[in-house]
Amino acid sequence: MPHHPDSPVQHLSRPREGVPPVADTADAVRRVAEVLRDGRGPIAVDTERASGFRFDDRAYLVQVRREGAGTHLVDPALVPGAGDLLAPVMNDSPWILHAGHSDLPALTSLGWRTPQLHDTQVAGRLLGYGQVGLAGMLGDLLGVTVAKDKGREDWSARPIPTAMLSYAALDVELLIELLDTAMSRLTSLGRAEWYHQECQRIRVDWSHPVQPQDWRELRGIGSLRNRRGLEVARRLTEERTRIARERDIPPEQVLRSSSLLDVAKSPSQASRQLSRPQSGGRRVDRAARTDLLQAVQDALAADSSTLPTLPRSGARRPDHRHWAQDYPRAHALLQGFRGAVGDLSGDTGIRVEDLIVIRHLRSVAWDVSQASVATVPGSGSEDPVGDVENLLGSLLQDCGCRPWQLNLLVPVLLPVVVDLLG
Template sequence: MGESGTGTNEEARPEPVLLTKPAEGTPEVVVTFEALREASDTLAAGQGPIAVDTERASGYRYSQRAYLVQVRREGAGTVLLDPVALNDRIDPFIAALAGSEWVLHAASQDLPCLAELGLRPARIFDTELAGRLAGFERVALGTLVEHLLGYRLEKGHGAADWSRRPLPQDWLDYAALDVELLVPLRNVLEDELARQGKLEWALEEFEALRVAPPPPPRAEPWRRTSGIHRVRSPRGLAAVRSLWETRDSLARQRDIAPGRVLPDSSIVQAAIAAPDDEDALLQLPVFRGRSQRRIAETWVRALRHAARLPKSELPDPSPPHDGPPPPNRWADRDPVAAARLTAARASLAVIAEANNLPIENLLQPDLVRRTCWRPPDPLSNDAVAKALRTGGAREWQISLTVDALATALNGVAKD
């Protein structure tokens, strides 16, 4: 997939202008109810779409709450809001943003924590998703702003601990810059999507993203422990589960990111080593540290709990999957299904290339796998369209792919 856009010659493009501070300066953070009412009135009196962003503390805190909310609107300027200082009581702010289009970058990351504050958009425009649909290979905010607007954003604090107070001035400058150019970027991307005949596709995608429900909780989230593949016995997996659940409880109570309570690598190491007392546990590298020594007894209790479980309560090393197996196992499990998947992927790749789209945006890979593993029976274009629609595909995706996908599935079935 080639780089899309305005077609500007790379060599002729002038050096981007580095932005280190917003053009109008960085505003004071809203931390009082008086300032909240004033800022909300100003936003309500502004015009046009509202640029919205949040800052979280994912690598430091257990919660995914917003520790700072940034918005910008023509005629109102930029507002930086500290919801923590306001005890999340931001009703005037909610009212000021209601009914307007919000412009976000990678909206799926921000919408959940905004919803926790009662902030729910009537419409959205996602500049990252728009960039993907327009065919840009690199869709980070800074990259798109530089490529399309000619500015380079001062970056570097996205992974910082935004729960820290007071927030350093350079962090606030960074946060304000993240909404400084979102609306101009939105306008350029909208024009580009319209030029390519993809604007209606984008609007469907934005609406699907806006109304998407939160993902259901994982049945066994502990199985996502990094390095768990090294643990091969049911008893060892029980130790991973027990340590993971103990860590999760501690992290939740303390509002600390789980990896800061105990790294995944240490959970796996302890599960493999299976120490039977505190002295043996403290011989393992991470557990020798002062912070771990203080709670070593907690980890030992978790390990002992796993060691005493009856066999009937041990986790299954190969649990059933909600859906098809990994594609690399299809050839052994069901060669015909493997051939269907190969044919479908080849057909979809041609369509994606013809429309200058990432193949994963043309049709969700998991939906393709599910459809190929268990195609509709009887197989027809209408049946495939229904299966795709049931699986969450948008109408533009169905119209582009249903004929080729049905043909691929039928072709394999007839051989």
């Protein structure tokens, strides 16, 4: 039953059916698979990971719950074949996750792929809830809340304390009821199809195995202005990854990314930079420093024809901070678009960033401002407004907007273009 806003919120400190035992043998995992197979409906799923303590974001505990099957805890660290044993039922069932993008890579690494994803966090965003964390949504929709204070614990340590197992089980305890209530509200608002489109996008985008960070994704990589510096960053990242994987520790514990980029900017100072304390006071240990310095030397000796290419300067549009002075039409469009999307957010209760990512809005504003005269009002076209409407739809689609977003955004952005360029 949906929670009445004036009713008190109940704190659930322990699973209603008690803390389930951990399936930490192959036979125990087989029994979980059999019980899940006899259940019905979607499977609520969550993972506990330990990327703050280990090399990557793989799952060290998987929690599953299904109607008619109850809650089960599976230890894939102690049962390496757990993924294969559970794959037949997991790959044949819809899942319910909360913030699925954070769990899907770990689940995919187990060999699992769901045919249909439900994400209760997506439901919360489309319902306009300010608090879309699990505890907040449980309180708002069901009148029950659970503790969320152990997610950063070391889930790779064994044995797992009972208090942590209880915490983990509670993460899936109410996901089925939460989805039912949220879907009822989405349906009443006519937003169920929006929800399904968003969940499908998350399923497609995030169903990939856990992967080490690519050097091109380093925060601040754009500050490197020459190809040799990029090569240093590439080789340092690869060597850092090798060392971290070998030791099963986070790459940042080998060498912080900020220090890595400092070395890439001034490789001639690498020995001194790798000898001094990094941010936080940690020093690179001697063995790692030797290997990292060799990576720098290899990068400096690499043939220039093999060096990475620099990204296009400024991408394909100028810095938006200069538009007001240098590109007034683009600036006016962007300001108008911001206002229109802000009004749409107020009308729908959906946050601006869930309607459209701001960098995409800038991209659309720039491209419209640079469109050929044949596509703008007053150009002599038989249907100039229709041309602009088609242009907006095409640009938004190129940015990855889903159909529900196109249907909301095009009607509010179109008048801005017509008013400014007409």
